Amino acid sequence: MLPNYLIGLREGLEAGIIVSILVAYLGRLGRRDLLPKLWVGISAAIAISLAVGALLTWGPYTLTFQAQEIIGGSLSIVAVGMVTWMIMWMAAHARGLKGELQQKVDSALTSAASGSAFALVVLGVVSVGREGLETAIFVWASVNTGGVVVGFIGTVLGILTAVVLSVLISLGVIRINLSRFFTWTGALLVIVAAGVLAYGVGDLQEAGVLPGVGAHAFSIAHIVPPTSWWGILLAGLFNLTAEPTWLQVVVWVAYVLAVGALFLWRQRSAARAPAVTRTPLEAETRVSAGSA
Numbered sequence: 001m002l003p004n005y006l007i008g009l010r011e012g013l014e015a016g017i018i019v020s021i022l023v024a025y026l027g028r029l030g031r032r033d034l035l036p037k038l039w040v041g042i043s044a045a046i047a048i049s050l051a052v053g054a055l056l057t058w059g060p061y062t063l064t065f066q067a068q069e070i071i072g073g074s075l076s077i078v079a080v081g082m083v084t085w086m087i088m089w090m091a092a093h094a095r096g097l098k099g100e101l102q103q104k105v106d107s108a109l110t111s112a113a114s115g116s117a118f119a120l121v122v123l124g125v126v127s128v129g130r131e132g133l134e135t136a137i138f139v140w141a142s143v144n145t146g147g148v149v150v151g152f153i154g155t156v157l158g159i160l161t162a163v164v165l166s167v168l169i170s171l172g173v174i175r176i177n178l179s180r181f182f183t184w185t186g187a188l189l190v191i192v193a194a195g196v197l198a199y200g201v202g203d204l205q206e207a208g209v210l211p212g213v214g215a216h217a218f219s220i221a222h223i224v225p226p227t228s229w230w231g232i233l234l235a236g237l238f239n240l241t242a243e244p245t246w247l248q249v250v251v252w253v254a255y256v257l258a259v260g261a262l263f264l265w266r267q268r269s270a271a272r273a274p275a276v277t278r279t280p281l282e283a284e285t286r287v288s289a290g291s292a
Contacts, residue, residue, distance in 0.1 A: 004139050006192070007083070008158025010185045014090065015131040016166025024170070025105050041121040042128045049132025056136065069207035076200025079138040080193045084259055086134050087186040087193075091266040135159075138196070183267060190263060194255045195239030198248040205245060216243045 019042060026034055056075065139155050168174045205213040221242040241248065 004152075004154030005158040005161075006185060006188065007135060007138050008155040009162050010158075010182070010189070011086075011131040011135040012159040012162025013165055013181075015128050016162050017169070018131075019128065020166055020170040022105060029105075037121050041125040044121070045125045045129035045132050048125075048129060049136050052133060053136035053139070066207045069203045070209060073200040073203030073207065073209070075137060076196050076203065079134075080197045080200070080255075082134045083138050083189060083193050086131075087189055087259075087263060088266055090182050091186060091263060092269070138193075186263060187260075190256060190259050192239070193259070194252045197255050198241065198244065198252040199239045201248050201251050202241065202245065205247065210247060212245045212247045215245055217246045217249045219243045 022038060023035065026032060026038065135155070165174070165176065169176060201210060204210040219242060224240070224242055226242050244252075
């Protein structure tokens with residue numbers, strides 16, 4: 001449950017912050033009349049994410065065991081790739097996120113002033129849809145190891161927590177060091193993603209796509225019984241396998257070392273770099289919007 005709660009909290013808070021910035025900026029420009037178009041895009045992004053999640057959850061059950069293992073293993077690897085990209089992107093862009101979003105709003109408002117509000121709808125879809133799709137795919141991959149109901153509950157709780165925090169942050173009720181939050185959750189997600197990647201490799205081995213099935217590197221079943229409460233907890237948190245194959249061990253270690261080192265490097269580079277500055281286009285936007 002915890003990995004799904006974590007991904008729901010992190011992705012939900014990221015999406016909530018993005019929505020808050022977009023809404024506040026439109027309000028500051030005096031263009032609240034365009035908020036419905038933005039909400040159309042956000043609603044479309046949520047609907048697409050839910051549809052992808054439903055398709056992944058119930059679609060594969062009509063396939064053969066081998067097909068399910070191939071799809072499950074492949075999507076686990078895709079999920080790890082998407083989450084890895086998300087972790088690295090946030091590590092590099094967190095400081096300049098507000099300025100980048102405001103620039104996109106300026107561009108969308110210019111299009112709206114020219115008679116096309118479609119750009120603002122697209123902005124809502126893209127801004128929120130990325131987090132939604134990442135959540136749907138990664139949670140689905142993690143749920144395969146921990147159960148649909150438990151994973152769903154964890155994800156919903158994480159998203160609800162993120163919604164509450166986003167509202168409180170936007171109202172100025174609480175303050176959170178978002179840089180530190182994304183750093184710590186990013187580091188933990190590297191470990192979680194490594195477990196999902198190893199699990200996906202195991203699925204592909206079971207399907208005969210990758211070699212090495214049954215060739216266990218070691219066994220810790222006598223130390224951490226898979227049916228014990230701590231075994232179930234570790235499996236749910238980090239996809240711990242009591243008897244991993246050599247390929248799973250190599251993939252897990254290689255991912256943690258490579259991605260962990262890259263994550264630390266991106267964090268330090270972002271900390272040393274000056275914050276992104278933005279050239280306001282508010283006056284131009286107001287004039288263009290007023291003449292529409």
